[in-house]
Amino acid sequence: MIAIGITVALTELLGSFGLSGGLLSVITYTILAAGTFGLLSVLALFLVWWERKVAGHMQQRFGPMRNGWHGWYQTLMDGLKLLQKEDILVATRDKVVFFWAPVMCCIAAFAAYIVIPFGDGLIVADLNIGVLYIMAITTFTVIALLMAGWGSNNKYALLGGMRSAAQVVSYEVPMVASILVVVLYAGSLSTVDIVNSQSGNFLNWNIFRLPFGPIAFITFLIAAVAEANRTPFDLAEAEQELVAGFNIEYSGMKFAMFFLAEFINLFTVSAITVILFLGGWHGFAFIPTFVWFFMKTFAIVFLLIMVRWTYPRMRVDQLMEFAWKVLVPITFLNIIVAAIFKHFGWYWEL
Amino acid sequence: MVAEYLSVLVFIFVGIGIVLFTFFLSKLIRPHNPYPKKNANYECAEEPIGDSWFRFNNRFYIFALIFVIFDVEAVFLFPWAVAFGELGLYALIEMIIFILILFFGLFYAWRKGALKWV
Numbered sequence: 001m002i003a004i005g006i007t008v009a010l011t012e013l014l015g016s017f018g019l020s021g022g023l024l025s026v027i028t029y030t031i032l033a034a035g036t037f038g039l040l041s042v043l044a045l046f047l048v049w050w051e052r053k054v055a056g057h058m059q060q061r062f063g064p065m066r067n068g069w070h071g072w073y074q075t076l077m078d079g080l081k082l083l084q085k086e087d088i089l090v091a092t093r094d095k096v097v098f099f100w101a102p103v104m105c106c107i108a109a110f111a112a113y114i115v116i117p118f119g120d121g122l123i124v125a126d127l128n129i130g131v132l133y134i135m136a137i138t139t140f141t142v143i144a145l146l147m148a149g150w151g152s153n154n155k156y157a158l159l160g161g162m163r164s165a166a167q168v169v170s171y172e173v174p175m176v177a178s179i180l181v182v183v184l185y186a187g188s189l190s191t192v193d194i195v196n197s198q199s200g201n202f203l204n205w206n207i208f209r210l211p212f213g214p215i216a217f218i219t220f221l222i223a224a225v226a227e228a229n230r231t232p233f234d235l236a237e238a239e240q241e242l243v244a245g246f247n248i249e250y251s252g253m254k255f256a257m258f259f260l261a262e263f264i265n266l267f268t269v270s271a272i273t274v275i276l277f278l279g280g281w282h283g284f285a286f287i288p289t290f291v292w293f294f295m296k297t298f299a300i301v302f303l304l305i306m307v308r309w310t311y312p313r314m315r316v317d318q319l320m321e322f323a324w325k326v327l328v329p330i331t332f333l334n335i336i337v338a339a340i341f342k343h344f345g346w347y348w349e350l
Numbered sequence: 351m352v353a354e355y356l357s358v359l360v361f362i363f364v365g366i367g368i369v370l371f372t373f374f375l376s377k378l379i380r381p382h383n384p385y386p387k388k389n390a391n392y393e394c395a396e397e398p399i400g401d402s403w404f405r406f407n408n409r410f411y412i413f414a415l416i417f418v419i420f421d422v423e424a425v426f427l428f429p430w431a432v433a434f435g436e437l438g439l440y441a442l443i444e445m446i447i448f449i450l451i452l453f454f455g456l457f458y459a460w461r462k463g464a465l466k467w468v
Contacts, residue, residue, distance in 0.1 A: 321465060
């Protein structure tokens with residue numbers, strides 16, 4: 001069942017060219033990082049197109065139709081357009097903060113992929129703090145949004161940045177508490193160990209661990225949507241009140257980076273959901289493991305897209321009170337229930 | 351194990367490199383035609399009034415403070431969850447008491463109106 005890891009294979013391949021030591025690791029990881037970035041860019045292009053198509057069909061439109069079959073390369077063209085756009089720089093901006101905000105947003109979204117296993121062995125580095133690392137690095141998005149809001153010297157942008165910071169830190173707590181239930185059962189923070197603890201029968205998936213599994217899954221998904229700043233929790237860029245929120249003063253490639261990061265984040269939260277609750281790459285039959293992983297992840301992405309185009313945006317006070325007065329008590333009670341069930345062995349291992 | 355953490359550093363630097371490269375690429379082909387009106391702040395086509403760097407609502411600060419308390423608590427809960435299999439009944443009861451104390455804190459903040467967004 002244990003396939004040889006992609007990192008190990010690449011290290012051995014490069015090692016046969018006479019490289020060794022620290023340089024070998026650096027070159028291996030550089031190649032993997034470039035590959036991951038390429039994969040994620042293509043994924044983001046696809047996700048943007050997919051979201052627009054789904055949104056269109058849900059509203060009895062077609063969505064993009066002009067570029068190619070059902071507009072399949074529409075996003076690529078949008079990207080090329082953004083590449084040629086003038087970079088409008090606000091005169092009163094904070095130069096350093098304004099420049100680095102999109103870079104940081106992108107890095108925060110992208111660096112989480114070190115510990116996400118796309119399949120059996122398809123992981124860059126199986127860090128022993130895996131899930132904690134993902135939580136830590138994706139939260140950097142908040143700092144990027146705050147930087148964008150502050151650096152723009154624009155009232156809408158600042159308000160968007162502040163709101164998004166308040167929102168993300170509020171939903172961080174129930175998210176961590178939902179993850180704790182999974183960690184409790186896996187006995188490890190490593191993503192590979194967590195996925196392997198759900199191997200065998202699909203009833204071993206954490207979502208089917210009654211009664212707390214489904215609750216943790218739902219609270220995690222709600223918190224994840226809020227973390228990814230998507231409707232019904234997209235207060236940071238509420239078009240109707242804040243025009244575009246934190247990215248209002250950004251144009252051209254800098255705006256494209258925020259956009260890219262947003263869709264990478266969408267895929268990240270879906271991938272983490274699959275890893276934590278839906279058995280990761282495990283499936284049945286002869287289908288390769290990474291196909292299972294992508295099938296499950298795209299199912300969650302599709303669910304999140306449907307949610308986005310179905311529900312109206314929450315009000316900011318409802319949003320904060322929902323996090324602290326509903327989600328936090330539920331998730332912490334859920335931990336206690338899960339710990340009691342685990343302690344007395346009231347769960348199945350098929 | 352330490353070598354694996356090198357990947358974090360490499361990923362961050364490669365990411366920065368790629369993003370800066372696209373910025374550079376765009377700089378080569380994009381037009382550059384700034385003038386004062388274009389570079390003014392966007393305020394729905396009105397002349398912008400004053401700076402945006404003023405004091406903001408301290409609601410944000412209170413929520414950040416509550417968040418810090420709960421996040422530090424999560425740091426205590428993670429090792430407990432990882433080692434739960436070996437710790438037994440003692441750890442279970444300890445942690446239930448710990449979470450109940452936190453609940454008490456949450457309800458205190460609730461009653462004090464700290465969780466109310468005005």
